Amino acid sequence: xxNKIKSPVDVKKLSLSxxxxxxxxxxxxxxxxxxxxxxxxxxxxxxxxxxxxxxxMFDPLEDRIxxxxxxxxxxxxxxxxxxxxxxxxxxxNGISGFNNVAESKYDAFGxxxxxxxxxxxxxxxxxxxxLQKKGRTIAIIGDGALTGGMxxxxxxxxxxxxxxxxxxxxxxxxxxxxxxxxxxxYLTNILVSRSYNRAKNLVWDFVQHFPxxxxxxxxxxxxxxxxxxxxxxxxxIIFEDLGFKYLGPIDGHDIPRLIRIFHKVKNNLTxxxxxxxxxxxxxxxxxxxxxxxxxxGLGPYEVRTGKSVKIKQPSYSSVFxxxxxxxxxxxxxxxxxxxxxxxGSGLTEFAxxxxxxxxxxxxxxxxxxxxxxxxxxxxxxxxxxIYSTFLQRAYDQLIHDVALQKLPVVFCLxxxxxxxxxxxTHHGAFDLSYLNxxxxxxxxxxxxxxxxxxMLKFAENYQGGPIAIRYPRGNIDNSETAxxxxxxxxxxxxxxxxxxxxxxxxxxxxxAKFVYEKICAENSELRPYLxxxxxxxxxxxxxxEKISQKVDKIxxxxxxxxxxxxxxxxxxxxxxxKIEVHSFGLPDEFVPHGKTNDLKxxxxxxxxxxxxxxxxxx
Numbered sequence: 001x002x003n004k005i006k007s008p009v010d011v012k013k014l015s016l017s018x019x020x021x022x023x024x025x026x027x028x029x030x031x032x033x034x035x036x037x038x039x040x041x042x043x044x045x046x047x048x049x050x051x052x053x054x055x056x057m058f059d060p061l062e063d064r065i066x067x068x069x070x071x072x073x074x075x076x077x078x079x080x081x082x083x084x085x086x087x088x089x090x091x092x093n094g095i096s097g098f099n100n101v102a103e104s105k106y107d108a109f110g111x112x113x114x115x116x117x118x119x120x121x122x123x124x125x126x127x128x129x130x131l132q133k134k135g136r137t138i139a140i141i142g143d144g145a146l147t148g149g150m151x152x153x154x155x156x157x158x159x160x161x162x163x164x165x166x167x168x169x170x171x172x173x174x175x176x177x178x179x180x181x182x183x184x185x186y187l188t189n190i191l192v193s194r195s196y197n198r199a200k201n202l203v204w205d206f207v208q209h210f211p212x213x214x215x216x217x218x219x220x221x222x223x224x225x226x227x228x229x230x231x232x233x234x235x236x237i238i239f240e241d242l243g244f245k246y247l248g249p250i251d252g253h254d255i256p257r258l259i260r261i262f263h264k265v266k267n268n269l270t271x272x273x274x275x276x277x278x279x280x281x282x283x284x285x286x287x288x289x290x291x292x293x294x295x296x297g298l299g300p301y302e303v304r305t306g307k308s309v310k311i312k313q314p315s316y317s318s319v320f321x322x323x324x325x326x327x328x329x330x331x332x333x334x335x336x337x338x339x340x341x342x343x344g345s346g347l348t349e350f351a352x353x354x355x356x357x358x359x360x361x362x363x364x365x366x367x368x369x370x371x372x373x374x375x376x377x378x379x380x381x382x383x384x385x386i387y388s389t390f391l392q393r394a395y396d397q398l399i400h401d402v403a404l405q406k407l408p409v410v411f412c413l414x415x416x417x418x419x420x421x422x423x424x425t426h427h428g429a430f431d432l433s434y435l436n437x438x439x440x441x442x443x444x445x446x447x448x449x450x451x452x453x454x455m456l457k458f459a460e461n462y463q464g465g466p467i468a469i470r471y472p473r474g475n476i477d478n479s480e481t482a483x484x485x486x487x488x489x490x491x492x493x494x495x496x497x498x499x500x501x502x503x504x505x506x507x508x509x510x511x512a513k514f515v516y517e518k519i520c521a522e523n524s525e526l527r528p529y530l531x532x533x534x535x536x537x538x539x540x541x542x543x544x545e546k547i548s549q550k551v552d553k554i555x556x557x558x559x560x561x562x563x564x565x566x567x568x569x570x571x572x573x574x575x576x577x578k579i580e581v582h583s584f585g586l587p588d589e590f591v592p593h594g595k596t597n598d599l600k601x602x603x604x605x606x607x608x609x610x611x612x613x614x615x616x617x618x
Contacts (some may be wrong), residue, residue, distance in 0.1 A: 007081055008106070011055040014372025015255050015408040019056065023255065024046050026075045027284040029086065029140035031303055037089050038421060039097055040071035042282035042367035043126060046252075047072040048170050050277060053258035053462065054138070055079055064124050068117035068145045071297065072170060080106035091494065092594030092602065098425060108137075110247035112425020113393065114363045115319040116139045120169055120238055122158050125165045136166055139207070143171040144340060148361035159243020167244070170252065172281045172292075173362070187565070194602040198476075199541060247372040248276030252282060262286045264590065293343050316471040318451050321346030323456045324383065328354045331460065335375055335474045337361060338385040339368040345414055365390050369397035369409075374428055380582045381460060382593030387429025388413040398466075403440045410552040412456075415561030416470035417507060418600070419584075423593025429586050431470050432505075432536055440465040442488065443536040445506030449476045450483045451534070458486045459518030472507045474596070489538030492532050498618060500528035501547050504557035505536065511584070512557045514607045515614055526618075535571045536566055541573055548577045553588050558585040582617060584610050 001018060002025040004010060014022060026048050034041045052075070054065065060080060065432055067073045077095060082104060088094025099107040109120040118531050121139035128137065140564025146153060146169060159167060172590035207218040239246040243372060254601075258277070265273050279504045281296070287306025288295035296510075300309040328334050328350065336354075338345050340363045351358045364385065367536075371380035391413060393397065435443050444467065446452035452471055457466045484492050495516065504512030509532045516530045529547055531541070554574070556567035569582025574581070584605060591599060600606045604613075 002029060002078070002083065005079055008060055008079060010053045011052065011079060014056070015336050016259075019048065019052050019086050019255050023052055024284070026052070026078055028080055029083070030074050030283055033086050033089050034074075035303045036383050037091060038297075038301075039074070039090055040297045041285070042295035043072040043330065045285055045288055046279040046281045046283050047140075047170055048075040049253045050168070050170060050447040051075040051079060051141070051260065052254050055263040056255075056259050058138065059135065060106045060108075062133075063138060064121070064128070064135065065106075065138045065140065065502065066117045066121040066124065067099050067111055068139070068151075069140040070096075070111040072140065072142065073099055080104060087521070090423075090591070090593055092598045094593075096423055096593055097421060098423070112423070113390070114145040115141070117145070117153055117233040118154035118158060121165060121167075122154055122163065122533060124159070125163045126161070129318045131162065134307050136164055138166045138168060140168045140170060144363055147340070149364060149366060150489060153243070155239070155242050156243070158272045162243060164270055166265060166273045169248075169276045170279055171249065171276060174360040193264065197268050197334055199567060203421075203561045206611065209523075213248035230286075233304045239426040244274035245269055246274045246276065248274075248278075249513050250275065250277045252277035252279035276462070277293055279480075281478045284352045296343075297334070313460065313501050314449070314477045315594050316449075316452060316473070317344065317346035319346070319452055320334065320385065320412060320414070320456070320471075321348070321350055323453050324350050325353060326359055327456070327460055331358070331381065332378045334460065335359065335370045335372075335380050337368050337372050337375075337382055337384060339363055339383060341366045341387060341388065341390075341414075344387070347385060347410075361399040366397050367393040368565055372409045373397075373401045373405065374405050376402075376409050381408065381410070383410045383412055383459075385414065387415040387426070388417075388431045389419075389426050391431065398441075399438055403438050404464050406440045408463045409466045410456075410459040411466065413468055413470040415473045417472045418591065419473045420596045421593050422600070425592040427591050428470070428472075429561050429591060430561040431468070432558065432566055435468050436536055436569065441537060442467045444486075444534060446471055446534075447504070447506060447509040447532050448483075449487075451532075452488045454483065458488075459567075462488075470506060486534070489540055491533050491535070491540040491543045493528035493529065493531050493543070494525075494598075495527070497527040497529040499552060500526070501531060501551045501554045502557070503531040503554060503570065504530050505533040506559065508557040508559045508584075509533070511607050511610060512555070515555070515611050519614070519618075533566065536569065537547045539569060539573065542565070544570065544573055545574065546578055548574050551579065553580045553618065554584045556581065556585075557610075558583070561586045561588065580617075582614075584613075 027045055029042055061074055077585060082095055085095050090097045096103055098112045099110060101107050101110045114575045117139040118141060127139035130390055141151060201220055207215055210218050233359050278288060281292035294527060324336055336347060337359045338347060339361050342348060342360050370382055370386050375382045413431055416431055419426045435441060444455050446455050455469050502512040502516050512530060516528055519526055556568060558566040558568050561582055562585040565585055567585055571581045577615045
């Protein structure tokens with residue numbers, strides 16, 4: 001069945017029974033590819049029936065479909081002319097794990113971060129109306145993404161503008177819904193029926209002819225009558241109050257029913273419509289159904305057993321979780337906050353052992369940061385566990401609600417640097433640059449596990465203002481780097497030398513160490529400085545100045561954008577010296593998806609490539 005689908009037009013030609021067969025094959029295809037490549041398995045399996053029903057009723061080129069985050073859209077990719085390339089999912093030069101306008105004409109908007117779909121869809125709807133283009137605009141958002149404040153801002157504006165737009169809530173956790181029942185189904189049929197909406201419009205047109213005061217009373221009475229009907233049966237009156245016609249909850253795996261609802265909405269309703277569907281994450285694959293959090297996003301796995309192919313090794317995330325548990329045993333003022341990243345940040349055990357000291361605020365990064373500020377100003381010690389790329393969303397709160405007041409909040413930035421297959425929207429490529437300009441903020445980066453633990457302990461006791469600790473995704477690098485005491489704003493000189501200095505920060509220090517060892521092995525007379533910077537702020541200008549008296553070349557290493565990053569700070573600090581500074585870091589461009597080692601080779605940043613460049617220069 002799937003091989004017959006060359007474009008979305010072919011989906012429209014299928015019978016209802018064929019659509020059900022297609023759903024089985026699409027799920028099988030998703031499981032087959034993600035087992036090899038990894039990816040967001042459970043969300044996309046859960047949304048497969050929704051995708052098929054949408055493509056049966058709507059034209060994705062005329063009716064623009066905007067996904068939120070994009071981790072639910074694998075079935076959409078497969079059925080919109082990308083099945084032949086689906087084996088390259090998340091691979092270098094392959095198709096993205098998220099929606100990307102450069103990848104396909106069927107992707108209406110590029111996504112990757114949460115809670116953006118309704119805002120983007122409203123913009124598209126308004127623009128299409130002004131350009132007199134046909135078709136509806138559809139935003140698909142998960143119940144998790146609906147916790148983001150941006151989604152509520154967009155709902156409010158959409159209800160105010162009253163544009164023809166459909167918002168589909170894919171509720172896969174039953175977190176804001178009641179059970180789907182016959183009575184609810186009956187109400188939904190009424191609300192989308194042509195006769196009901198014709199009668200409603202007739203009443204509305206009729207009362208327009210009333211005199212002013214009587215007209216206002218008549219409108220108010222009509223609204224109260226309708227609201228009482230909806231309140232009797234509909235669970236989410238908030239959406240009606242925001243200006244939407246609310247339908248649901250609807251079984252999101254009943255393809256014929258979804259098609260009927262979409263048909264009636266398309267032909268009978270105008271203005272903003274909110275369709276609430278309920279789905280099961282991981283639908284069709286028992287292991288993903290039983291453990292949806294694990295199968296939300298994971299690496300390669302065995303289809304037969306559901307077990308990961310790679311042996312789990314200690315990661316920076318697991319070290320963070322273990323260290324927080326150890327610190328919380330003795331410090332009841334220690335609070336850990338995460339915006340919906342409990343599992344990814346290694347905090348599952350912490351949440352179980354210290355529930356009174358743990359807050360998962362949902363996908364609400366701005367709230368998480370200011371909430372931490374409120375805790376800190378009352379004398380508690382909040383640690384905010386957040387991915388580097390997601391702290392970007394709370395930049396104003398970081399500056400105005402924490403740094404400006406010099407509050408001792410600790411930001412633990414997981415996924416700093418390249419993150420691999422998740423690609424441009426998730427690489428932590430900018431944190432050293434965007435954090436460096438914030439006053440009062442201390443910025444640290446560990447080179448290995450032991451240093452990371454010591455930095456967390458240092459941060460627990462530091463009361464001089466906020467701290468950001470950035471650390472990479474993935475397994476711990478078993479480095480033998482000597483660990484010295486963490487002193488605020490002090491570099492760690494691993495090897496003293498002359499003529500040349502190799503200075504690395506964070507994970508990139510290991511590249512500096514690799515180059516040092518190779519150079520020394522090839523030339524016994526050449527002994528560069530080898531320095532683990534540890535801190536970007538406060539910056540160790542004193543040590544840099546001393547080194548500058550003894551070298552004529554400095555090489556810097558970082559896994560951050562070169563623009564505004566660690567290397568640029570070094571150059572600024574010693575601009576008065578006649579010293580060559582050569583920096584190795586990420587280019588001024590968005591880095592695509594692919595395995596981290598492959599990306600480094602593409603960028604000329606693999607250790608061997610850096611070594612050759614340095615050998616040429618010296």
